Amino acid sequence: MPLVLPLLLAVALFCLGVYGVLARRNAITVLMSFELMLNAVNLNLVAFDAWRLDGLATGQTLAIFVITIAAAEIGLGLAIVLLLFRGHGHVDADAARDLEEVEQ
Numbered sequence: 001m002p003l004v005l006p007l008l009l010a011v012a013l014f015c016l017g018v019y020g021v022l023a024r025r026n027a028i029t030v031l032m033s034f035e036l037m038l039n040a041v042n043l044n045l046v047a048f049d050a051w052r053l054d055g056l057a058t059g060q061t062l063a064i065f066v067i068t069i070a071a072a073e074i075g076l077g078l079a080i081v082l083l084l085f086r087g088h089g090h091v092d093a094d095a096a097r098d099l100e101e102v103e104q
Contacts, residue, residue: 006047014040027084027091031077038070 013036020033042063049059085091 003047003051006043010040010043010047013037013043025093027081027093027096028078030093031074031081034077035070035074038066042066 017033017035017037017040020036021030024030024033045059045063045066047059049057052059081091084096088095
């Protein structure tokens with residue numbers, strides 16, 4: 001398989017992720033778009049590792065580390081989104097910029 005096909009797919013995934021991060025206001029959609037960008041990076045790592053054929057599997061190893069970091073990031077991000085929803089009743093990323101407590 002030529003190297004250009006997985007790279008074009010990775011570019012398309014990364015562009016969709018950037019669009020989702022920049023254009024969307026929902027925090028969960030922003031987190032999913034960020035995960036899409038990380039998956040594009042993983043695709044690049046594995047594609048270049050398969051293209052080099054050195055037998056060390058460094059790209060696959062780095063992809064496993066990226067997946068591990070992404071799992072920790074999504075867990076923390078969803079916890080923050082859940083606290084935001086409980087406290088304010090919405091998950092709008094623009095409205096979340098002002099997170100001071102209001103005394104009742």
